[in-house]
Amino acid sequence: MSQSTHESTHQSTSQSSNSSAVLFQFSDQRLQYEGRTLFDNLSLSIAKGERVALIGESGAGKSTLLKALREQRPDQVAWCPQQPGLVPILSTFHNIYMGALSSHSLAYNLVNLIKPLPGALSIVEPIAKQLGLEQHLFSSTDKLSGGQQQRTSIGRALIQQRPIFLGDEPVANVDEYQGQALLQLICQGHDTVVLALHDIAQALSICTRIIGLQNGAIVIDAPSDQLQASDLAGLYGAS
Numbered sequence: 001m002s003q004s005t006h007e008s009t010h011q012s013t014s015q016s017s018n019s020s021a022v023l024f025q026f027s028d029q030r031l032q033y034e035g036r037t038l039f040d041n042l043s044l045s046i047a048k049g050e051r052v053a054l055i056g057e058s059g060a061g062k063s064t065l066l067k068a069l070r071e072q073r074p075d076q077v078a079w080c081p082q083q084p085g086l087v088p089i090l091s092t093f094h095n096i097y098m099g100a101l102s103s104h105s106l107a108y109n110l111v112n113l114i115k116p117l118p119g120a121l122s123i124v125e126p127i128a129k130q131l132g133l134e135q136h137l138f139s140s141t142d143k144l145s146g147g148q149q150q151r152t153s154i155g156r157a158l159i160q161q162r163p164i165f166l167g168d169e170p171v172a173n174v175d176e177y178q179g180q181a182l183l184q185l186i187c188q189g190h191d192t193v194v195l196a197l198h199d200i201a202q203a204l205s206i207c208t209r210i211i212g213l214q215n216g217a218i219v220i221d222a223p224s225d226q227l228q229a230s231d232l233a234g235l236y237g238a239s
Helices: 003-019 062-072 092-103 106-114 118-130 146-158 176-188 200-206 229-233
Strands: 022-033 036-047 051-055 077-080 164-168 192-196 209-214 217-223
Touching: 022 062, 036 062, 036 192, 036 217, 051 062, 051 200, 062 077, 062 164, 062 192, 077 146, 092 106, 092 118, 092 146, 118 146, 146 164, 146 176, 176 192, 176 200, 200 229
Parallel strands: 051 192, 051 209, 077 164, 164 192
Antiparallel strands: 022 036, 209 217
8 A cells, every 4th residue: 555545545534533423632732752752743533433553663652642542531441551560469350350449439449358249259250251360360460471461451441341442552462362352352342442552463353443653653544454464564663
């Protein structure tokens, strides 16, 4: 796909987004990370119901863009960061349950910390089973593998039952088969999904829209069914 095709597709995609319920909107906006400008004139809209993959090499701004998206609708977003950020001395159960802390009173949460309550178990156990963690529910997360910890982090996001899922490389530590299944699970449970992914094949198969980032700009913005892996390969290794 040529650069001109990318640009025209970007325009048509943006117009399509604007015709739906727009959830996220940037207009000539500057985004910075640790004082360094990553995007100088970012213009982008994402509509309800889209499944968007952010593609680009390390440092292209994927995490910064996800953070900015999260800040626009914090109460609607289930967030899954690149680093799981689990509490290692607590069990898988408690780390998943942490995603639901704001839904309960302090007293309920404190009691549940001491001994898991039936109501909390009835919510956490099905999620753990979906993630293949049922055998590790009461193991401390410092005893889990990297992939199991990442699945626990996904569970912490799923339990929030929010309409938007934002994930920063949410399946980077699991194998391709597990990653595909987890991404499908994420998409089934959320109206709108935006994912930073490094696996091009996963991005094309799971997401409906691909946004390619390079040198502080969006250089590709197109429906995934109009792209091939070769169209995205040039996003990596650029000077």
